[in-house]
Amino acid sequence: MEFALLGFLTGLSLILAIGAQNVFVIEQGLKKQHVFLVCLICAISDFILIFLGIFLFHYFTEHFTPTIELILNILLLIFLIHFIYSKIKFFNTQVTINQNSHFYEKKNVILKTLGFTFLNPHVYSDTVFFLGNFSKNLLIIEKYFFGIGAAAASFLFFFSIGYLSQYFSNYLNDRNIWKYINIFIILFMFLITIYILRDIFKFL
Numbered sequence: 001m002e003f004a005l006l007g008f009l010t011g012l013s014l015i016l017a018i019g020a021q022n023v024f025v026i027e028q029g030l031k032k033q034h035v036f037l038v039c040l041i042c043a044i045s046d047f048i049l050i051f052l053g054i055f056l057f058h059y060f061t062e063h064f065t066p067t068i069e070l071i072l073n074i075l076l077l078i079f080l081i082h083f084i085y086s087k088i089k090f091f092n093t094q095v096t097i098n099q100n101s102h103f104y105e106k107k108n109v110i111l112k113t114l115g116f117t118f119l120n121p122h123v124y125s126d127t128v129f130f131l132g133n134f135s136k137n138l139l140i141i142e143k144y145f146f147g148i149g150a151a152a153a154s155f156l157f158f159f160s161i162g163y164l165s166q167y168f169s170n171y172l173n174d175r176n177i178w179k180y181i182n183i184f185i186i187l188f189m190f191l192i193t194i195y196i197l198r199d200i201f202k203f204l
Contacts, residue, residue, distance in 0.1 A: 003142045007149025010134060011050070015157050020080065020192050021116040021123065023185060025158055029165025030181065034109045039162040041110065045117045046127055046154035051147045053124075053132030070203045073196050076119040080193045083112075087186050121199070 015022075021042065028038045117123055127150075135146045 001145065003138065003145040004149035004152075007131075007135075007146035007151075008153045009149075010131065010146075011046075011150030011153035012157065015046075015126065015154060020189060021120055022161060023188055024112065024116045025162050026165045027181070027185060028109065029162040030169040032166050032169055034106055035162045035166050037106070038109060038113050039158040041113045042117055042158045043151075043155040045114075046123075046158075047151040049123065049127035050131055050150045050154070053128035053130075054135050054143050054147050056128075056132070070200065073121055073200050073203075076121065077193060077196045077200065079115045079119050080189055080196065084186055084189050084193065087182060087189070121196075 025038055025042060029035050131147075131150055135143050138146060
């Protein structure tokens with residue numbers, strides 16, 4: 001069980017850093033839009049990537065690391081530019097809390113969640129590469145416990161920030177407050193875009 005605790009604390013320390021994916025989860029919680037679905041997709045995705053890293057770490061690092069990181073950076077850059085553009089385009093649109101969501105909106109949220117998860121190189125660096133490298137010398141049963149602990153940290157983190165944001169949204173049903181929230185999201189995503197561009201130029 002000590003390896004499960006080790007995995008939990010290691011995974012939690014990695015995921016606590018605020019990134020584009022976490023900001024998106026918080027935003028969905030504030031809007032009360034498909035919070036459970038968004039948190040579940042993020043947590044299950046982390047679960048898959050954590051165990052992928054634990055059992056395939058050497059294969060990825062020896063053959064595909066630089067190429068995969070460059071491709072993911074380019075894809076994430078395109079994704080972030082589109083996201084920022086859509087935020088600016090609908091900047092003055094009134095946000096309605098507790099609105100009824102239709103199939104198209106749910107599909108759109110699912111695609112955005114998957115985009116922020118699987119197009120984010122830092123998700124791979126944290127789950128696949130760091131946790132895989134960290135656990136490479138453990139015995140097979142210890143790897144399982146370590147992975148379960150790290151995955152539990154992801155589940156706890158995503159559902160916590162998602163539903164805490166949903167709770168606090170009761171105090172944020174104000175158009176001016178949402179303008180400030182959107183300004184923060186746009187600026188934060190813009191900074192991440194610059195950071196991704198810097199990583200891309202390292203390969204050129």
